Amino acid sequence: MARQGSRADDTGSAESLTVPFPAVAGGMPTVSHRSQTVRSMARRVSWGLGDQAVSSLTNFLVGVYVARSLDATSFGVFSLVWVTYGVLLNVSRGLGTDPLTVRHSGEPGPEWREAVGRSSGTALVLGIAGGLVGVVVGLLIGGSLGNAFVGLGIVLPALLLQDSWRFAFFAVGRGQYAFVNDLVWAAALVPGMVLASHHHTVSGFVLAWGGSSAVAAIVGAAQARILPRPAAFRTWVRLHRDLGYRYLVENVSTSGASQLRAYGLGAIAGLAAVGTVRGAELLIGPFLAVLMGLSLVSVPEAARILRRSPRRLPQFCLVLGSGQALAAMLWGCVLLFVMPASIGHYFLGDVWDESSRLIVPITASVMSASFLTGAAAGLRALGAARRSLRAQLVAAVLYLGGGLAGAAVGGAYGSAWGVVLAQLAGAGVAWWQLRDGLRDHMGGLGPTDRAQDATPPAEPDAPPTEPIPTTGARPAPAATPTPGHPGDGATDDAAAHATGAPRIPVVARLRTTTQPDTQSGSPERSSR
Structure with a gap:
């Protein structure tokens, strides 16, 4: 794989290395290419909206169900636990899934699979560590609030792991997999909430809500055909510390x-x-x-x-x-x-x-x-x-x-x-x-990069129930490169396409070495 060395490349997707851009006269996309890009973006956004609709509707119904089942003070306790979970979730995202979406967006090839194993392992480690702290704090506090925090500590690893699968799927434009995964969680919530309603305790609702996420977390691993790698926690954090620590804060x-x-x-x-x-x-x-x-x-x-x-x-x-x-x-x-x-x-x-x-x-x-x-x-x-x-x-x-x-x-x-x-x-x-x-x-x-306006072709969605392939990315669609002037990269692109080598966009060709961060004064490390 080519090294991603520039700031633009770090934030780009793997598509820029594997999918040839269509050759368009003058370097500008045609109307059909623009409409194709809009349709592709709309498709990805629609899956994001659909998935979040399921997730937010589930959270809404859980909140309503708890509010109707408990008094105002008990619902306030549940709200404090919910907010605490939000903090821990953002810790996991800052160290685990945010660097994944920034540096490993594209096609589900070997590089993405390696990164997902490490990022999901990071989420699992953080869930276990945060869960232990929650249990200890809950035992020290005692009462209804303490019991609720103990419940959160028990289910936190499953909650964070399930969230990591969602972001892994969206990183490669497979929002339909996240959509199905959240549907599984919603279905598992129903019997859990019914069971918790018989006890009328905050901790019971917390356990039902978080425990059902374990079902979705297991299904997520089956969808991705990837197992979390907790042992790679330190490696993942070290490789992405230039982004991870700042995103964490x-x-x-x-x-x-x-x-x-x-x-x-x-x-x-x-x-x-x-x-x-x-x-x-x-x-x-x-x-x-x-x-x-x-x-x-x-x-x-x-x-x-x-x-x-x-x-x-x-x-x-x-x-x-x-x-x-x-x-x-x-x-x-x-x-x-x-x-x-x-x-x-x-x-x-x-x-x-x-x-x-x-x-x-x-x-x-x-x-x-x-x-x-x-x-x-x-x-x-x-x-x-x-x-x-x-x-x-x-x-x-x-x-x-x-x-x-x-x-x-x-x-x-x-x-x-x-x-x-x-x-x-x-x-x-x-x-x-x-x-x-x-x-x-x-x-x-450079001037070429400022004017760059290429449009990669859109690809059809994979079926929502089809597991993500275990091999590399799908073959790039064929394109006929046009001859270009020396220095514009067209000749190199033709050679790369003919040999099957990954294409490197103009920005990456100009800056494939470590580039200093103009804001922090420290070099931004590339990811493999």
């Missing part, structure tokens, strides 16, 4: 701020206030399915756009953020003006009366966060880990400060509006960093 700062806000809100206004905020978040949950579904595919798509035409990256990020914000506003209007209060009472029970007051600020908060996530996708695609980290740290501090200051002034309602202001400021910082990061990236490209 970035992810944990975001989820950690949410957790600290929940803890602070509980200390200031009581556990019932935490349940109130969680209830409002459940109301906005169907839209969050769209937001999170796009996040699964936004970084790989942004990396593809960056590789083909860097100047279009800000447009993609703006469209991404604007579309999410518009969808959030429409869903908020549905909640305010269309949905009867009786439905809210049915789903949330006693939590509805207070949670309904938070619909407007929660909707505004998600709209602001949409622009932040749009810029964040661009920063990830650029491989600008330091700029991305800076933006997320500032956003996390603002989120925590705004949430706690608002809680001190007006309880759950004040906390929600404090978060709105914080998200607006955080989005501004993220776009500022994206502008500077793209300027740095364009400054390191």
Whole structure:
């Protein structure tokens, strides 16, 4: 395999090394090639939305079921456990799956299989370590909250492993496999929730929710035909420490701020206030399915756009953020003006009366966060880990400060509006960093790279139930290379196509050696 040495190559997909670009006169894609690219992107995005719809709908129904089965205080305990799980999940993603999606997107060849074994092993190790800590902390705390944390510790390895399979599938454009895997989890949840409802304890619901993920984790291994490699944990972290540690801090700062806000809100206004905020978040949950579904595919798509035409990256990020914000506003209007209060009472029970007051600020908060996530996708695609980290740290501090200051002034309602202001400021910082990061990236490209606008051909989806092949990638479709001028790489491309050697895009040919990171001052290490 060719070494991936440049920043653009690190964030690109393996498709750039294995799939010949179509030869188009003047180096620009035709209308048919553009429409083919749009259809291919729409297909991948649709699987991301479908998978996240299943995942978020499942989470929504679990939250509703627990809210109706427990009182407000017990639901607040469940919410604290849920937020804690979110922090640990982001630790796993920062060290395991985020580097995988950045550096190993493309076709499911041997390189991807090796990387998935290591990243899933990393998730399993982190789940076991975090689970042990959760059990110890739960035993020390005692009571209902302590028992809930013990339950989380028991099921955490399965939860993190199942999540790692989802990202592995999306890294190679196989969102249909993640979709099926989440359907399996949803089906396994049904008997677990029914059994837990007979005990009416928070820990019982936690065990049912997390325990059912073990079924999906086993199915994920069968789909990928890959076993996790926990022994490769240190190797994986070492190979990707230039990205992993920064993504770890970035992810944990975001989820950690949410957790600290929940803890602070509980200390200031009581556990019932935490349940109130969680209830409002459940109301906005169907839209969050769209937001999170796009996040699964936004970084790989942004990396593809960056590789083909860097100047279009800000447009993609703006469209991404604007579309999410518009969808959030429409869903908020549905909640305010269309949905009867009786439905809210049915789903949330006693939590509805207070949670309904938070619909407007929660909707505004998600709209602001949409622009932040749009810029964040661009920063990830650029491989600008330091700029991305800076933006997320500032956003996390603002989120925590705004949430706690608002809680001190007006309880759950004040906390929600404090978060709105914080998200607006955080989005501004993220776009500022994206502008500077793209300027740095364009400054390191030659004129040919800046004008590059090639479009790789789309490939049909594999059947959702077909296991991922155990051999290398599918053969690249044939293409007839056109002769080019010396230095433009066309002659080299023809030779590579004739011999079956992997093609190296223009950016990779210009910069196949270690390149210093203009932000951190340290070289960015390539992955094999």
